[in-house]
Amino acid sequence: KGVVRNNKLILFNGFIQSQSQTGEINNIEFNKTILTMNNFSTRTITTPKIQETSTLSLLQCFFNLGSSEKSILNCPYKKNKVEVAQNISRRIGMPLYIPLIALIGSFLLIHKRREKFGFLKKYLFFLISFFVLVFSEIMVKFSGLSLFNFLIYFLFPFTLMPIVYFMLIQSIKSENLI
Numbered sequence: 006k007g008v009v010r011n012n013k014l015i016l017f018n019g020f021i022q023s024q025s026q027t028g029e030i031n032n033i034e035f036n037k038t039i040l041t042m043n044n045f046s047t048r049t050i051t052t053p054k055i056q057e058t059s060t061l062s063l064l065q066c067f068f069n070l071g072s073s074e075k076s077i078l079n080c081p082y083k084k085n086k087v088e089v090a091q092n093i094s095r096r097i098g099m100p101l102y103i104p105l106i107a108l109i110g111s112f113l114l115i116h117k118r119r120e121k122f123g124f125l126k127k128y129l130f131f132l133i134s135f136f137v138l139v140f141s142e143i144m145v146k147f148s149g150l151s152l153f154n155f156l157i158y159f160l161f162p163f164t165l166m167p168i169v170y171f172m173l174i175q176s177i178k179s180e181n182l183i
Contacts, residue, residue, distance in 0.1 A: 014040040055088055061098050063089055090149030094158055098148070102141045102160040108169045109134045115173075115180055137165075 007016040022033045055063070067089050109130055116126045134164070148158040 009042075012042045014042055016040070028069065055085075055092050058092075060093070062091055063096075067093055087149035090155055091145060094145050094148040098159050098162075099141065099145065101159070102137065105162045105166050106134050107139060107167065108166060108173060109137065111173055112176065115176055 006018065007014060009015070016038050018036060019038075020032050020040075023031050023033075025031065067086075112130045113127055116123050135138070136156070141158075144154065144158040144161070147154045
């Protein structure tokens with residue numbers, strides 16, 4: 006049994022085992038012992054990791070919206086701005102690619118099976134979707150390196166979605182589905 010009071014660990018009715026360098030085990034029995042914990046330091050990480058920091062805090066840190074860097078919890082922008090930009094890209098940018106993949110996948114629903122090369126279309130749309138996913142994962146790694154890469158990562162789905170949507174509407178009209 007034990008109690009913690011004033012940074013002291015008080016243990017009652019127990020024993021302590023220790024092993025010498027030769028392998029011999031020594032037992033020490035006690036009725037009450039007090040261990041001061043002032044001299045000990047933790048081996049765990051005391052500050053939260055960037056992945057554990059909220060998106061709002063990361064955005065404030067990235068755009069320097071706080072009054073000072075110390076007012077934002079875990080703002081490592083000056084030390085590793087690449088990691089901050091990558092985390093923002095992963096949290097905000099990655100969900101932008103989901104509608105793009107869904108639009109590309111919608112082409113699979115409208116192709117006719119009786120077409121001469123219709124079976125190749127499904128593989129083509131799968132490959133296009135796969136390459137968009139690979140592109141997004143690669144660009145998330147490079148988005149923190151420069152402002153250009155950061156903008157390309159965010160603008161790519163916004164520029165491609167209207168184009169793919171227009172092509173999808175044209176394909177639906179040509180198939181006489183609407």
